[in-house]
Amino acid sequence: MVRFENVGMRYGHGSEVLQDISFELERGSFHFLTGPSGAGKSSLLKLLYLARRPSRGLITLFGQDISTAKRSELSALRRRIGVVFQDFRLFEHMTAVENAALPLIIAGGEPDKIRDHVEELLCWVGLEGRMDARPSTLSGGEKQRLAIARAVINRPDLLLADEPTGNVDPEMGQRLIHLFLELNKLGTTTVIATHDTSIVTSVKVPELRLHNGALEIIGGGMASSQAPNQNERQS
Amino acid sequence: MSFEPKLRFLPEGKEGGGILPWVIAVMVYLCTMATASGLGIYNAAQDWSADLNNSATVQIVQADRDQRQQQAQAALALLQATPGVASAELLSDDDLRSLLEPWLGTGNVSDDLPVPALIKVDLLQGVRLDLDALSAQLAEVAPDARLDDHQQWIGELSRTAGAIAAAAILAVLLIVFATTAIVVFGAQARLASHRDNIEIIHLMGAEDDVIAQEFRYRFMYYGVRGGSIGFFLAAASLLAIYKLASGIEGGLVQEMSLTLTQTAGMLTIPLITALISRQTAGMTVMRALARIM
Numbered sequence: 064m065v066r067f068e069n070v071g072m073r074y075g076h077g078s079e080v081l082q083d084i085s086f087e088l089e090r091g092s093f094h095f096l097t098g099p100s101g102a103g104k105s106s107l108l109k110l111l112y113l114a115r116r117p118s119r120g121l122i123t124l125f126g127q128d129i130s131t132a133k134r135s136e137l138s139a140l141r142r143r144i145g146v147v148f149q150d151f152r153l154f155e156h157m158t159a160v161e162n163a164a165l166p167l168i169i170a171g172g173e174p175d176k177i178r179d180h181v182e183e184l185l186c187w188v189g190l191e192g193r194m195d196a197r198p199s200t201l202s203g204g205e206k207q208r209l210a211i212a213r214a215v216i217n218r219p220d221l222l223l224a225d226e227p228t229g230n231v232d233p234e235m236g237q238r239l240i241h242l243f244l245e246l247n248k249l250g251t252t253t254v255i256a257t258h259d260t261s262i263v264t265s266v267k268v269p270e271l272r273l274h275n276g277a278l279e280i281i282g283g284g285m286a287s288s289q290a291p292n293q294n295e296r297q298s
Numbered sequence: 299m300s301f302e303p304k305l306r307f308l309p310e311g312k313e314g315g316g317i318l319p320w321v322i323a324v325m326v327y328l329c330t331m332a333t334a335s336g337l338g339i340y341n342a343a344q345d346w347s348a349d350l351n352n353s354a355t356v357q358i359v360q361a362d363r364d365q366r367q368q369q370a371q372a373a374l375a376l377l378q379a380t381p382g383v384a385s386a387e388l389l390s391d392d393d394l395r396s397l398l399e400p401w402l403g404t405g406n407v408s409d410d411l412p413v414p415a416l417i418k419v420d421l422l423q424g425v426r427l428d429l430d431a432l433s434a435q436l437a438e439v440a441p442d443a444r445l446d447d448h449q450q451w452i453g454e455l456s457r458t459a460g461a462i463a464a465a466a467i468l469a470v471l472l473i474v475f476a477t478t479a480i481v482v483f484g485a486q487a488r489l490a491s492h493r494d495n496i497e498i499i500h501l502m503g504a505e506d507d508v509i510a511q512e513f514r515y516r517f518m519y520y521g522v523r524g525g526s527i528g529f530f531l532a533a534a535s536l537l538a539i540y541k542l543a544s545g546i547e548g549g550l551v552q553e554m555s556l557t558l559t560q561t562a563g564m565l566t567i568p569l570i571t572a573l574i575s576r577q578t579a580g581m582t583v584m585r586a587l588a589r590i591m
Contacts, residue, residue: 112501113501113591114497114501114591115591116591134588134591137591138503138504138505138506139503140503141500141501141502141503142502142503143503144503146501148498152494152498154307154495154498155309156309156310165305165307165499165502166502166503168304168305169305169499169502169503169504169508170503
């Protein structure tokens, strides 16, 4: 599904923010990406959601070498990735339904079915009464759930979330993590970047720990991390 | 609330174009006025040239009325017998007075004013006079005759009309260039102000062309709106000028009037402006998107 081999990344002519990163994510796996602020979590996520190319090394995503892929080939790969941004990045001029429907519209979904599909998902994340609300009128938790709904509406193969619990209270944080676990049960490979240790310790899944741009894999016990089964997660 | 599954990631409302449609309106106004002026002058020049190309004028510049009339009759007889001349007509005193009255005022042309006798000569289609030979023949029967085949005046008129038409074309080209530059800046400004939205759409997997399509749609709308306003104002100005100038004697307004084809062509200016706006914005966005991963 995802394979990094000796990947390095730098911004412009600066020093490397990621150094010799190597790991592999199996289909349907669930990982936390942890590390202190400035460790390179967001940079690693940018590589994963194809916002940046690596400065060196090899990235294989869905069996395709990203380092050498043509620009025109990347759009189709991006449509297989769902991203929950730390700052939500919702469209303020759109309603909740319109925001969540965007990936389906981009993917060329059937117009007649989009509304029903989106409403069903918004109900699932607990936004049934907020369908036509603008993001500016939503609470932090509601915005976060809307951002998650938008990220998963297309049933992505890879789901990435950057600090999804950073703007919500601990209880809501736990609920969101369980939401991600539910989505993972459906087969979506999931990577959650967080520095919230309580969240990480509450759910036993492998951890990709970044420190000063270098990666350590904890819980998987091997360079190629394995997805835990559900019993392990819930224990 | 209605839900339309369309990719409208640029906000509407106050940000919907701002001053851009109004700048486009100004450009279309100037373009329409320049085109109409250029075409009007071209039409008038063509009309005058066509009228004068197959005609000539003989003046008898003699102060003495009897001698003037005598020479005029002799010159008229010679001209009527000259090959290539379709007709020759000596203008009456009334005709001469009517020619002078617009300049001197009605009733101000006295009988003792030494006005040259005028013979209007119409030539057969395509005939060019041998000016020197005919002048020499005229000099024998009417020593005070002056032959003018209008070619010098037509040449000057043609050159002047050509220069004005060239200036009008240059003005239109400059306006098109300025409009294109304005749209480029407008599209770049929209790209910059909605960079976040565009980046998200891009990361969701939208193709460049799909993103550019939203800009094409918006800028086409600005072009249609601005173009229509500018064209309407220009049409109103031209109609007002036409109405004011229609009182001028000599048929100037009629000669400058546009043909049906030209008028139909002018109607395409707002449409062409909208297409320029659409395509320019699309190309600007495609170029900008190509620079990101």
